Amino acid sequence: MTSLDLNPPRYPNVSVRHPENFKWPDAKACGVTIAWHMDGEAGPVFWEREKGPKHLAAISEAAYGITTALPRILELHRRFEIPATFFVPAHVAERHPHAVELILKDGHEIGHHGYMHENVFGMELEDERAIFEHANAILQNLTGETPRGWSAPGWAVTEQTLNIMIELGMLYDGSLMEYDRPHFIGTAQGELVELPISMVLDDWAMFGGGIFPYSQAQIMPADHAHQIWLEEFNGLRHYGGLFHSTFHPNLTGRPGRLLMLAQLFEQMRTHDDVWWGTCEQAAEWLMHLDNK
Ligand SMILES: [Zn+2]
Secondary structure, eight states: OOOSOOSOOOOOOOEEEOOTTOOOGGGOSEEEEEEEEOOTTHHHHHHOTTTGGGOHHHHHHHHHIIIIIHHHHHHHHHHTTOOEEEEEOHHHHHHOHHHHHHHHHTTOEEEEOOSSOOOOTTOOHHHHHHHHHHHHHHHHHHHSSOOOEEOOGGGOOOHHHHHHHHHTTOOEEOOOOSOSSOEEEEETTEEEEEOOOOGGGBTHHHHOBOSSSOOOBOOOOHHHHHHHHHHHHHHHHHHTOEEEOBBOTTTTTSHHHHHHHHHHHHHHHTOSSEEEOOHHHHHHHHHHHHHO
Protein backbone atom coordinates (compact mmCIF):
# COMPACT_ATOMS: atom_id res chain seq x y z
CA MET A 1 0.00 0.00 0.00
CA THR A 2 1.33 3.39 -0.93
CA SER A 3 0.67 6.51 1.07
CA LEU A 4 0.81 8.63 -2.07
CA ASP A 5 -2.35 10.34 -3.24
CA LEU A 6 -2.70 9.04 -6.80
CA ASN A 7 -6.09 10.58 -7.45
CA PRO A 8 -6.25 13.33 -10.06
CA PRO A 9 -6.21 16.80 -8.48
CA ARG A 10 -9.26 19.04 -8.57
CA TYR A 11 -8.81 21.89 -11.00
CA PRO A 12 -10.82 25.09 -10.76
CA ASN A 13 -13.92 25.35 -12.86
CA VAL A 14 -12.63 27.92 -15.35
CA SER A 15 -13.78 27.62 -18.94
CA VAL A 16 -12.20 28.97 -22.11
CA ARG A 17 -14.07 30.21 -25.14
CA HIS A 18 -12.51 31.34 -28.40
CA PRO A 19 -14.59 33.62 -30.59
CA GLU A 20 -15.47 32.10 -33.92
CA ASN A 21 -13.27 33.25 -36.79
CA PHE A 22 -10.95 35.36 -34.68
CA LYS A 23 -9.20 38.11 -36.62
CA TRP A 24 -7.37 41.31 -35.83
CA PRO A 25 -8.89 44.69 -36.78
CA ASP A 26 -8.47 45.58 -40.47
CA ALA A 27 -7.29 42.01 -41.09
CA LYS A 28 -3.88 42.80 -39.55
CA ALA A 29 -1.47 39.91 -39.02
CA CYS A 30 -1.01 40.27 -35.26
CA GLY A 31 -1.66 42.53 -32.30
CA VAL A 32 0.66 44.43 -29.97
CA THR A 33 -0.24 45.72 -26.52
CA ILE A 34 2.75 47.26 -24.81
CA ALA A 35 2.11 46.93 -21.09
CA TRP A 36 4.26 48.44 -18.38
CA HIS A 37 4.01 47.22 -14.80
CA MET A 38 4.81 50.33 -12.80
CA ASP A 39 5.34 48.55 -9.49
CA GLY A 40 7.31 51.35 -7.83
CA GLU A 41 7.60 51.34 -4.06
CA ALA A 42 4.80 48.76 -3.73
CA GLY A 43 7.28 45.92 -4.35
CA PRO A 44 9.58 46.39 -1.35
CA VAL A 45 6.77 47.70 0.86
CA PHE A 46 4.48 44.72 0.22
CA TRP A 47 7.18 42.26 1.21
CA GLU A 48 8.35 44.17 4.27
CA ARG A 49 5.55 46.47 5.38
CA GLU A 50 7.48 47.94 8.33
CA LYS A 51 11.05 47.92 7.11
CA GLY A 52 10.46 48.37 3.36
CA PRO A 53 9.58 52.09 3.41
CA LYS A 54 12.69 52.82 5.53
CA HIS A 55 15.07 51.10 3.13
CA LEU A 56 16.20 54.15 1.19
CA ALA A 57 18.19 52.28 -1.45
CA ALA A 58 15.35 49.85 -2.22
CA ILE A 59 12.81 52.66 -2.36
CA SER A 60 15.07 54.73 -4.60
CA GLU A 61 15.60 51.81 -6.97
CA ALA A 62 11.84 51.31 -7.18
CA ALA A 63 11.12 55.03 -7.63
CA TYR A 64 13.68 55.32 -10.46
CA GLY A 65 11.11 53.75 -12.75
CA ILE A 66 8.69 56.55 -12.03
CA THR A 67 10.59 59.77 -11.55
CA THR A 68 13.51 59.14 -13.94
CA ALA A 69 12.40 56.48 -16.42
CA LEU A 70 8.72 57.23 -16.96
CA PRO A 71 9.18 60.59 -18.79
CA ARG A 72 11.70 58.90 -21.13
CA ILE A 73 9.36 55.95 -21.68
CA LEU A 74 6.51 58.30 -22.51
CA GLU A 75 8.74 60.19 -24.95
CA LEU A 76 9.58 56.89 -26.67
CA HIS A 77 5.90 56.04 -27.02
CA ARG A 78 5.19 59.53 -28.42
CA ARG A 79 8.05 59.23 -30.90
CA PHE A 80 6.78 55.93 -32.32
CA GLU A 81 3.09 56.74 -31.76
CA ILE A 82 2.62 53.58 -29.73
CA PRO A 83 -0.24 53.33 -27.23
CA ALA A 84 0.47 51.68 -23.88
CA THR A 85 -1.19 50.30 -20.80
CA PHE A 86 0.34 51.02 -17.41
CA PHE A 87 -0.64 48.59 -14.65
CA VAL A 88 -0.09 50.63 -11.50
CA PRO A 89 -0.53 49.53 -7.88
CA ALA A 90 -2.94 52.09 -6.45
CA HIS A 91 -0.51 53.02 -3.67
CA VAL A 92 2.05 53.98 -6.31
CA ALA A 93 -0.61 56.06 -8.05
CA GLU A 94 -1.52 57.88 -4.82
CA ARG A 95 2.16 58.48 -4.06
CA HIS A 96 2.90 59.77 -7.58
CA PRO A 97 -0.24 61.52 -8.84
CA HIS A 98 1.86 63.55 -11.28
CA ALA A 99 3.03 60.34 -12.98
CA VAL A 100 -0.60 59.31 -13.39
CA GLU A 101 -1.31 62.69 -14.98
CA LEU A 102 1.59 62.30 -17.42
CA ILE A 103 0.40 58.84 -18.48
CA LEU A 104 -3.17 60.01 -19.02
CA LYS A 105 -2.08 63.18 -20.82
CA ASP A 106 -0.54 61.01 -23.53
CA GLY A 107 -3.74 59.00 -23.90
CA HIS A 108 -2.46 55.76 -22.37
CA GLU A 109 -4.50 53.40 -20.22
CA ILE A 110 -4.09 52.80 -16.49
CA GLY A 111 -4.91 49.28 -15.30
CA HIS A 112 -5.44 47.64 -11.92
CA HIS A 113 -2.35 46.11 -10.29
CA GLY A 114 -3.45 45.72 -6.68
CA TYR A 115 -3.10 48.28 -3.91
CA MET A 116 0.38 47.30 -2.67
CA HIS A 117 1.22 44.82 -5.43
CA GLU A 118 -0.33 42.08 -3.29
CA ASN A 119 0.20 38.48 -4.25
CA VAL A 120 -3.41 37.34 -3.86
CA PHE A 121 -2.78 33.61 -4.21
CA GLY A 122 -4.52 31.80 -1.35
CA MET A 123 -5.99 35.01 0.07
CA GLU A 124 -9.40 35.02 1.81
CA LEU A 125 -12.25 36.22 -0.40
CA GLU A 126 -13.03 39.26 1.76
CA ASP A 127 -9.40 40.39 1.82
CA GLU A 128 -8.96 39.97 -1.90
CA ARG A 129 -12.17 41.82 -2.66
CA ALA A 130 -11.14 44.62 -0.29
CA ILE A 131 -7.89 45.07 -2.23
CA PHE A 132 -9.76 45.30 -5.53
CA GLU A 133 -12.28 47.78 -4.18
CA HIS A 134 -9.74 49.94 -2.34
CA ALA A 135 -7.50 50.20 -5.41
CA ASN A 136 -10.51 50.90 -7.64
CA ALA A 137 -11.57 53.78 -5.40
CA ILE A 138 -8.10 55.36 -5.46
CA LEU A 139 -7.67 54.99 -9.22
CA GLN A 140 -11.20 56.25 -9.85
CA ASN A 141 -10.41 59.30 -7.75
CA LEU A 142 -7.13 60.01 -9.57
CA THR A 143 -8.12 59.18 -13.14
CA GLY A 144 -11.87 59.75 -13.18
CA GLU A 145 -12.41 56.18 -14.34
CA THR A 146 -12.56 52.75 -12.80
CA PRO A 147 -9.89 50.51 -14.32
CA ARG A 148 -11.30 48.03 -16.85
CA GLY A 149 -8.57 45.42 -16.54
CA TRP A 150 -6.09 43.81 -14.20
CA SER A 151 -2.76 42.11 -14.54
CA ALA A 152 -1.80 39.94 -11.60
CA PRO A 153 1.12 40.97 -9.40
CA GLY A 154 3.44 37.97 -9.35
CA TRP A 155 1.05 36.19 -11.78
CA ALA A 156 -1.02 35.09 -8.80
CA VAL A 157 -4.60 34.59 -9.95
CA THR A 158 -7.28 32.11 -8.92
CA GLU A 159 -10.88 31.34 -9.80
CA GLN A 160 -11.80 33.54 -6.84
CA THR A 161 -9.90 36.44 -8.40
CA LEU A 162 -11.77 36.04 -11.67
CA ASN A 163 -15.07 35.97 -9.77
CA ILE A 164 -14.24 39.23 -7.99
CA MET A 165 -13.34 40.89 -11.30
CA ILE A 166 -16.57 39.73 -12.89
CA GLU A 167 -18.56 40.87 -9.86
CA LEU A 168 -16.94 44.31 -10.08
CA GLY A 169 -17.81 44.58 -13.77
CA MET A 170 -14.24 44.52 -15.08
CA LEU A 171 -13.62 43.77 -18.73
CA TYR A 172 -10.36 41.85 -18.92
CA ASP A 173 -7.60 39.95 -17.20
CA GLY A 174 -4.03 39.92 -18.50
CA SER A 175 -2.28 37.21 -16.49
CA LEU A 176 -2.71 33.78 -18.12
CA MET A 177 -0.53 31.92 -20.59
CA GLU A 178 -2.25 28.96 -22.21
CA TYR A 179 -3.03 30.67 -25.51
CA ASP A 180 -1.44 33.53 -27.39
CA ARG A 181 -4.54 35.15 -28.82
CA PRO A 182 -7.22 37.06 -26.92
CA HIS A 183 -10.11 34.84 -25.82
CA PHE A 184 -12.76 34.57 -23.12
CA ILE A 185 -12.39 32.91 -19.74
CA GLY A 186 -15.44 32.07 -17.70
CA THR A 187 -16.48 30.99 -14.23
CA ALA A 188 -19.95 30.31 -12.85
CA GLN A 189 -20.18 34.10 -12.33
CA GLY A 190 -19.69 35.09 -15.97
CA GLU A 191 -16.91 35.88 -18.43
CA LEU A 192 -13.89 38.10 -18.88
CA VAL A 193 -11.66 38.75 -21.84
CA GLU A 194 -8.23 37.19 -21.36
CA LEU A 195 -5.25 38.97 -22.94
CA PRO A 196 -2.55 36.35 -22.54
CA ILE A 197 0.90 37.28 -21.36
CA SER A 198 4.13 35.30 -21.69
CA MET A 199 7.22 34.87 -19.58
CA VAL A 200 9.16 35.38 -22.82
CA LEU A 201 7.93 38.98 -23.00
CA ASP A 202 8.44 39.66 -19.29
CA ASP A 203 11.63 41.64 -18.66
CA TRP A 204 11.93 40.17 -15.17
CA ALA A 205 13.64 37.08 -16.61
CA MET A 206 16.44 39.21 -18.06
CA PHE A 207 16.68 42.22 -15.79
CA GLY A 208 14.70 41.31 -12.66
CA GLY A 209 15.69 41.51 -9.05
CA GLY A 210 15.19 43.62 -5.99
CA ILE A 211 17.49 45.06 -3.37
CA PHE A 212 15.20 44.43 -0.43
CA PRO A 213 14.19 41.88 0.81
CA TYR A 214 16.13 40.17 -2.01
CA SER A 215 19.72 40.79 -2.84
CA GLN A 216 20.23 39.48 -6.35
CA ALA A 217 19.65 40.99 -9.74
CA GLN A 218 19.77 39.45 -13.19
CA ILE A 219 21.69 41.75 -15.47
CA MET A 220 21.75 40.57 -19.06
CA PRO A 221 22.89 42.64 -22.01
CA ALA A 222 19.98 44.54 -23.54
CA ASP A 223 20.88 42.82 -26.83
CA HIS A 224 19.69 39.51 -25.40
CA ALA A 225 16.27 40.92 -24.59
CA HIS A 226 16.18 42.56 -28.01
CA GLN A 227 16.87 39.28 -29.74
CA ILE A 228 14.30 37.35 -27.68
CA TRP A 229 11.56 39.96 -28.07
CA LEU A 230 12.14 40.44 -31.80
CA GLU A 231 12.07 36.66 -32.34
CA GLU A 232 8.82 36.45 -30.42
CA PHE A 233 7.33 39.37 -32.33
CA ASN A 234 8.21 37.70 -35.65
CA GLY A 235 6.69 34.43 -34.46
CA LEU A 236 3.51 36.04 -33.18
CA ARG A 237 3.19 37.97 -36.43
CA HIS A 238 3.51 34.68 -38.32
CA TYR A 239 0.93 32.88 -36.17
CA GLY A 240 -1.42 35.81 -35.64
CA GLY A 241 -0.94 36.17 -31.89
CA LEU A 242 -0.78 38.96 -29.34
CA PHE A 243 2.53 40.53 -28.36
CA HIS A 244 1.61 41.54 -24.81
CA SER A 245 4.65 42.77 -22.95
CA THR A 246 5.39 42.93 -19.25
CA PHE A 247 7.98 45.68 -19.02
CA HIS A 248 8.93 47.30 -15.74
CA PRO A 249 9.97 50.98 -15.88
CA ASN A 250 12.75 50.48 -13.30
CA LEU A 251 14.19 47.57 -15.34
CA THR A 252 13.63 48.18 -19.07
CA GLY A 253 13.56 51.91 -18.35
CA ARG A 254 17.32 51.97 -17.67
CA PRO A 255 19.08 54.13 -20.28
CA GLY A 256 20.87 51.43 -22.26
CA ARG A 257 17.77 49.28 -22.40
CA LEU A 258 15.62 52.18 -23.57
CA LEU A 259 17.97 52.67 -26.53
CA MET A 260 17.43 48.97 -27.31
CA LEU A 261 13.67 49.36 -26.95
CA ALA A 262 13.71 52.29 -29.39
CA GLN A 263 15.46 50.03 -31.87
CA LEU A 264 12.92 47.25 -31.29
CA PHE A 265 9.96 49.61 -31.69
CA GLU A 266 11.48 50.95 -34.90
CA GLN A 267 11.83 47.43 -36.31
CA MET A 268 8.32 46.46 -35.26
CA ARG A 269 6.97 49.67 -36.76
CA THR A 270 8.37 48.88 -40.22
CA HIS A 271 5.50 46.39 -40.68
CA ASP A 272 2.17 47.86 -41.67
CA ASP A 273 0.22 44.67 -40.95
CA VAL A 274 0.42 45.01 -37.16
CA TRP A 275 -2.44 46.19 -34.94
CA TRP A 276 -1.38 48.42 -32.03
CA GLY A 277 -3.60 49.29 -29.10
CA THR A 278 -4.07 49.47 -25.37
CA CYS A 279 -5.16 46.37 -23.49
CA GLU A 280 -8.60 47.91 -23.10
CA GLN A 281 -8.85 48.38 -26.87
CA ALA A 282 -7.77 44.79 -27.51
CA ALA A 283 -10.42 43.55 -25.08
CA GLU A 284 -13.05 45.82 -26.64
CA TRP A 285 -12.16 44.38 -30.03
CA LEU A 286 -12.86 40.88 -28.79
CA MET A 287 -16.22 41.98 -27.37
CA HIS A 288 -17.00 43.56 -30.73
CA LEU A 289 -16.09 40.38 -32.63
CA ASP A 290 -18.24 38.34 -30.29
CA ASN A 291 -21.29 40.58 -30.70
CA LYS A 292 -21.19 40.66 -34.47
ZN1 LIG B 1 3.93 44.09 -10.94
